[in-house]
Structures are given as C-alpha cells and as structure tokens.
Amino acid sequence: MIKYILLGFLNYQPMTGYELKQTLDTSVSHFWHAHHSQIYTTLRQMEADGLVVSEFLHSEGQPDRRVYTLTDAGRAELSAWLNQSLTEMSPIKEELLVRVFFSARRDKSSVLAELVLQRELHQKKLSLYRDISTNHIDKELAAVPELVKDAVFWKMTVRMGVAFEAMYVDWLTQAIHEVERMQ
Amino acid sequence: MIKYILLGFLNYQPMTGYELKQTLDTSVSHFWHAHHSQIYTTLRQMEADGLVVSEFLHSEGQPDRRVYTLTDAGRAELSAWLNQSLTEMSPIKEELLVRVFFSARRDKSSVLAELVLQRELHQKKLSLYRDISTNHIDKELAAVPELVKDAVFWKMTVRMGVAFEAMYVDWLTQAIHEVERMQ
DNA sequence: TTCGCCATGTAATACGTTACATGATTGG
DNA sequence: CCAATCATGTAACGTATTACATGGCGAA
Numbered sequence: 087m088i089k090y091i092l093l094g095f096l097n098y099q100p101m102t103g104y105e106l107k108q109t110l111d112t113s114v115s116h117f118w119h120a121h122h123s124q125i126y127t128t129l130r131q132m133e134a135d136g137l138v139v140s141e142f143l144h145s146e147g148q149p150d151r152r153v154y155t156l157t158d159a160g161r162a163e164l165s166a167w168l169n170q171s172l173t174e175m176s177p178i179k180e181e182l183l184v185r186v187f188f189s190a191r192r193d194k195s196s197v198l199a200e201l202v203l204q205r206e207l208h209q210k211k212l213s214l215y216r217d218i219s220t221n222h223i224d225k226e227l228a229a230v231p232e233l234v235k236d237a238v239f240w241k242m243t244v245r246m247g248v249a250f251e252a253m254y255v256d257w258l259t260q261a262i263h264e265v266e267r268m269q
Numbered sequence: 270m271i272k273y274i275l276l277g278f279l280n281y282q283p284m285t286g287y288e289l290k291q292t293l294d295t296s297v298s299h300f301w302h303a304h305h306s307q308i309y310t311t312l313r314q315m316e317a318d319g320l321v322v323s324e325f326l327h328s329e330g331q332p333d334r335r336v337y338t339l340t341d342a343g344r345a346e347l348s349a350w351l352n353q354s355l356t357e358m359s360p361i362k363e364e365l366l367v368r369v370f371f372s373a374r375r376d377k378s379s380v381l382a383e384l385v386l387q388r389e390l391h392q393k394k395l396s397l398y399r400d401i402s403t404n405h406i407d408k409e410l411a412a413v414p415e416l417v418k419d420a421v422f423w424k425m426t427v428r429m430g431v432a433f434e435a436m437y438v439d440w441l442t443q444a445i446h447e448v449e450r451m452q
Numbered sequence: 453t454t455c456g457c458c459a460t461g462t463a464a465t466a467c468g469t470t471a472c473a474t475g476a477t478t479g480g
Numbered sequence: 481c482c483a484a485t486c487a488t489g490t491a492a493c494g495t496a497t498t499a500c501a502t503g504g505c506g507a508a
Contacts, residue, residue, distance in 0.1 A: 087362075087364060087367070087495090088495085090367065090371075091367055094367075094370070097371075102459075102460090103459085103460075103461090104458070104459050104460075113370075114366075114367065114370055116361065117361050117362065117363040117366040117367065118361075118362055118366070119362075120496080121496075121497065122459095122461090123461080123462080123463095123496085123497080124495080124496060124497080126460070126461060126462090127461085127462085128495095130461095148458085148459095148504085148505085149458055149459045149460080149504065149505085150459070150460075151458090151459070151460090152459090152460075164371075168368065168372065168374075168375050168379075169375065169376075169379060171379070171386055172364055172365055172368060172383060172387065173386065174390070175387070175390050175391065175394065176362065176363045176364045176365060177302055178299065178300050178301075178433075179270075179300065179301055179302075179359065180300040180301070180359045180429075181270060181355055181359045182359060183297075183301070183426045183429060184270070184273065184274055184277075184297065184300065184301055185351065185355060186422055186425055186426055187277070187296075187297055187300075187422055187423060187426050188273075188277040188280075188347075188351060188422075189351065189422045190416075190418040190419035190421070190422050191351075192351050192352065193352075196351075196352060196354070199354060200354040200355060203354055203355075203356065204355065204358070207357070207358050208358065211358065233373075235373040235451075236373040238373070238447065238451070239369055239370055239371075239372045239373050240370060242369055242447065243366045243369055243370050245440065245443070246363075246366060246440050249436050249439070249440050250433075253432050253433065253436045256432070257428065257429050257432050260428070261425050264421065264425065268421070270467090271467085271468090285487075286487085286489090287487050287488075303468080304468075304470085305487095305488085305489090306469080306470085306471095306489080306490080306491095307467080307468060307469080309488070309489060310489085310490085311467095313489095331476085331486085332475080332476060332477080332486055332487045332488080333487070333488075334486090334487070334488090335487090335488075
C-alpha cells in the first residue's frame with residue numbers, strides 16, 4: 087500500500103525520501119502513515135522493480151539528496167491500481183474500543199480518566215483539521231493552480247477526517263456520561 | 270494487541286483457539302480482527318510465557334480440542350494492561366481514502382462506481398450493526414445475567430460501530446454527489 | 453554548545469496474511 | 481456423495497515498527 091502512495095506523490099513531481107515523508111505527514115496523515123525507514127526501503131525496492139529511478143545529488147554546503155523520479159512502468163502501475171475498484175471495506179483496528187470492551191472489571195475512575203484524555207486528543211485533532219487542513223490545500227492550490235481537480239479530492243478526504251473526529255468526540259462524550267452514571 | 274484480546278476473553282471462561290476465533294468474529298470484529306493462524310500461534314506463545322495453560326482433550330466421535338485457561342500471571346497481565354490508559358490515538362489506515370486522494374486523474378465513472386460500491390458495503394454493515402449486534406448482546410446477557418456491567422461496555426462499542434458506518438455512508442453520499450457534479 | 457532540522461540509511465524484531473496441510477462429523 | 485462445520489496446526493512471506501547509526505548546518 088505505501089508503494090502506491092509513493093507512486094501517487096511522485097506522479098506530481100520527483101522527490102526525495104525525506105520530502106515524501108514530510109508530504110505524507112502533512113497530507114494523508116489522517117488516514118495513512120509510515121516511518122521514514124519504511125519509505126526509504128520501499129523506494130529502493132521500487133527502483134529494483136523499475137517503477138522509479140533515482141539520482142544522487144551532491145551540492146556544496148547542503149546534505150546529499152537522492153531524488154526519485156517515476157518511470158513509465160511506475161505510472162502504469164499507479165494507473166492499474168487506481169483503475170481496479172476496491173471491493174472490500176478497510177479493516178478497522180481501534181485499540182481504545184478493545185479496551186472499552188473489556189472495561190467492566192476496571193475502576194470507574196480509571197475508565198473515565200482514559201475516555202476524557204482520549205476526548206481531548208480527538209478534540210484537538212478535530213480543531214486542527216477544521217482550521218489548518220483546508221488552508222493548507224488552498225495554499226498549495228494558489229501555488230499550482232492546475233491542481234484544482236486534485237484539490238477537490240483532497241478536500242473530500244479532509245471532510246472525512248473532520249467527520250470522523252467529530253463522530254468520535256460525540257461518542258466519547260456520550261460514553262463519559264454513561265460511565266459517570268454507572269452504579 | 271491480539272494477546273490482550275485473547276486474555277480478555279479467556280478471563281470470562283476457558284476456551285479453545287477455534288472458539289476464540291469465533292468469539293472474536295461475532296463480538297469485536299467491527300474494531301479488531303485476526304486470522305486463526307495468528308490466534309493459534311499467539312496462544313502457544315502465551316503458554317510459553319506462562320499467561321495461559323492448555324489441556325488437550327480427546328473425546329470420542331468429536332475432534333480433539335486444546336482448551337486454554339488463564340493463569341494468575343495472565344490475569345495480572347490483563348489488569349496491568351487495562352490499568353494504564355492509552356495516551357495516544359489509534360492510527361487509521363483507510364485504503365479508500367488513499368484512492369480518493371489520488372483520484373483526480375481517474376475517469377469520473379470509475380471513481381463513481383467505486384464510491385457507490387463502497388456505500389453499499391457500508392450501508393450493509395450499518396444495517397447489520399443496527400439489527401443484529403444489540404440482540405446478540407441481549408441474548409448473551411439473558412444466558413449469563415451477571416454480565417450486565419460488561420454488556421453496557423459492549424453496547425458502547427456497538428454504538429461506535431453504528432456511528433462510524435452512518436458517518437461513512439453520509440460522507441460517501443456527499444462525495445458521490447460532488448463527483449457527479451464534476452466538470 | 454546544544455537543540456532542531458536536513459538527510460540517509462541498515463538491522464532486528466514484531467506483527468499480520470496467505471497458503472499449505474490434515475482429518476472427522478453432520479446434514480442435505 | 482458433497483459441502484459445510486468443527487478443529488488444529490505450520491511455513492513462507494509481506495508489512496511495519498523500533499532501534500541503531502552517521503553527519504552537516506543554522507539558530508539561540
């Protein structure tokens with residue numbers, strides 16, 4: 087999967103592993119993430135598979151950079167992936183829900199503290215998505231106007247981030263009230 | 270993580286790997302899943318670590334069963350895990366959103382077909398959670414009434430499943446309208 | 453001089469999926 | 481007789497995380 091994300095970004099422009107990591111962290115981080123180690127090793131593998139080519143650039147006074155560029159094979163791989171619809175739902179793994187599921191034997195105060203803490207985290211994310219994310223896209227769009235169509239899809243994913251966090255906060259608020267009323 | 274789920278279920282009663290797999294699939298499947306291979310190997314590892322003990326039962330006319338029972342060490346491990354609050358948000362990995370993010374260069378019809386398909390899948394899940402899940406818990410509760418407190422938490426997680434799928438369906442509906450209006 | 457950012461990588465480990473493999477019983 | 485369910489496991493592979501490792505530049 088990370089392979090396709092890298093192909094997707096390199097389809098916009100050649101980039102280094104470092105830049106790809108930064109791009110990931112500031113654009114798709116609310117629905118996908120990867121550590122730099124995984125990105126670097128995946129890029130190497132992709133190069134071995136002929137999906138990208140790299141160029142090692144030495145410049146004085148600056149660190150060396152390895153810039154990756156998409157090949158035709160890489161572009162084809164990306165298209166092939168995008169053109170066959172996803173026919174299953176992405177599996178969810180939510181640790182908090184596992185913990186809630188088994189919380190009957192825990193101290194009420196312990197459960198409550200955890201839910202309140204989680205609500206703060208999700209509330210913070212919600213504010214972040216509402217304030218920053220769309221501005222971020224508009225800034226990119228101002229710099230590269232031919233990405234109008236892309237921006238529509240990017241904003242769709244941001245809307246999902248907002249909707250998800252809003253739903254999560256509401257659920258937590260309800261859960262907190264319910265635990266408070268217990269016994 | 271799967272380790273704690275197994276500990277959690279074995280804390281209710283001794284079970285075989287097969288039964289644990291079934292229990293997972295009918296209770297926590299909307300926020301966690303595991304293949305039987307992972308369950309069997311994890312149980313073996315847990316036994317090596319002294320968290321569970323197993324007994325191999327041969328009965329005539331029936332397949333052999335290996336029943337796992339929680340040890341005091343296992344109970345302690347479960348408690349320790351439950352008592353230290355989760356201080357981070359669970360990371361999300363949603364393949365559909367990755368695909369939407371990079372959909373600007375796709376055929377409108379291809380994107381639309383995918384979104385409609387996904388909406389059907391999520392709508393189906395939503396109906397399932399609304400109809401079956403709580404009934405399932407009430408049935409279990411009728412059989413073992415001392416699980417009233419547990420049932421409250423179980424239902425909380427079902428509410429999250431419903432809220433999540435409802436949010437997802439709404440988002441997809443909006444996204445579909447937006448793609449339809451494009452160009 | 454110390455911290456953060458730029459920049460790249462490898463190694464070990466952990467976790468998770470898919471495929472392989474077997475065999476009995478029950479119901480249609 | 482065939483399919484489904486019960487029941488258990490191993491092996492290979494793929495993916496992801498954590499830790500180890502290095503080094504320069506600029507700002508406070």
